[in-house]
Amino acid sequence: MTDRSAIVTRFAPSPTGELHIGGARTALFNWALARRHGGKFILRLEDTDRARSSEASTRRIIADLKWLGIDWDEGPDIEGDSLEDWLKPDAPIVKRGDQESYFQSERLDIYRRYIDQLLESGRAYKCFKTPEELDAMRQAARAAGKAIAYDPAESRSLTSAQIAALEAQGRPYVVRFAMPDHAITVRDAVLGDVTVEPSQLEDFVIVKADGFPTFHFAVVVDDSTMGVTHVMRGQEHLANTPKHIALQEALGFDHPVYAHIPLIFNPDGSKMSKRDKAKAARAAGREHVRSLAEVDGWIEDVVRDGRSDANYMARPESAFSEADVRAFLDGKNDHTHIAGMIAFKLGVPLPEIDTADFRDSGYLPHALNNYLALLGWNPGGDVERFDMEFLRQNFSIERIGKSNAKFDREKLLAFNQEAIAKLPESEFRHQLWNVNTWAGRSWYARYFDGPDDPLFIAFARAYQPRSRTLRDPEHLGAFFFKKTEDITYDLSDKNIHKTLLKNDGEGKGVLDAIRPILKAVDPWSGAAAQAALEKFAETRNLKLGAIAQPLRIAISGTTVTPPLDLTLEILGGPAVLHRIQWCLIQSSPPTHSLNP
């Protein structure tokens, strides 16, 4: 026996793609509400669109939710402890809960029963209109300034004999629900009462010609049969809610509490959509292709890499052809995986839109959840930084806002940086290693023996306080991974020029002077090297900065590195000495002075 007072919420995505970041927030809110009240949270897959739904998408949605730290009491699930487990293509999808299924495509017999009930009571009827006829009706209605395009009179006046005859002919039909002729009020827990007049209410399709229920019908039946008490969803569903309420009345169902939450947009006000990713990848792709003599070869590469098992983007259902890539570059399709592959090959960042994008970009689930929760909800007071446990204890519908929000990556980045800084050292190290691998950039493995290699420990320690994402160290520390001969010294850079060549090459003089000092450090360690340098500075009556900055430039080619001791530690004595020598050669001043 279920407790009738307990709150039951659900998250019901369509497995037609990735888990959109907005969907993640909806899931988070529903999860938090259920947890806050000791209720139940259900995951249900709305896969009534047979053409666009896929199992692979289901798997990724499940994995993404689990990665975020969201758990559910009923619905499909994948067992395991890590993202790798959840993303294994052959990991079994298990079912939790008493329902026959939590996939709408497997609940057809349930819908059938209620459809029959509606058909028998006359609250629904078969409609044999062709899509063309309906289009004409819509145009006519618009021309006449009427809100309702569909005139049910003709369909409803069909006799059962006529219907039987049409069915015998094999004429396709849909089932429409007969909307009541009274106004319907949505009692929204966030927006308040919203009343829609009957003149705006149109008979709508509940069974498609392919025999599948529409979203509107399935959602109402499922929410009722699953005992859902609170429906929290995006505001784009508000206008559809009267349909659902009417259906509930006709079926004798209770009405759940509705709470429509504000939408999330890009900073420029546009929708956050996968097209943003396609646009960015296309721009980069076109730019690159322009510089290529042999375009075919490059496209072949993209396709081959896209299929390579070694690549994280490779997914069976995402295989694409060379023609697809060409079409993509021409703007004829927006395939996410082609965008991903192009970006990967070119090393360009794509805007994060889906949950997995944020993961691949090095965001921590904790920071993401925290930021997401603040988009449309806040705990009041000046509290802004909190964890899942806090949400579990404090989330409430009352504090959900009404207005749409713009997604501010700067603020997310700030949250992420704080979260990274607070991570225990070893946790950060392992996450850093993992993300690098997930993102298909396993090149840490080329320089370090593993996440527990002492040099990688030093590397992680160097970058933990200065990483906004787990991907930052790859870029900030790129100089570590270069061959000495690939390091360049840009003397047109004011700082570099000044540090090395000012006062008749003072910086270079320092570099030359510290070579024997560093050479003598044995055994090599960052701390020992720095101590030697400090001692040297003292004898020369110099500040450490006067030595550190030329050295920093010599060993990195840049003016920014982690603290000297860590940098020297990671690089190692031989590389340091080699780079100093290289710098002295490469930074020879021009024959005539730059400063007249």
Next chain:
RNA sequence: GCCCCCUUCGUCUAGAGGCCUAGGACGCCAGGUUCUCAUCCUGGUAACACGGGUUCAAAUCCCGUAGGGGGUACCA
């Protein structure tokens, strides 16, 4: 077109008639600490969309205008 929703610093927001000379966070600017960067600390910048009401008193209530968003599918 029609219907519905929304409107406080650049952004996310606090604010439920006097506590508001409007608070916090991110960003930005300035200063301090520091071997660079980042961190950290200090200070600063910046908003009640507009116009009418109601009231002793309005960011808070009402009406209108403008702007933004959503819906109007055999997609969810």
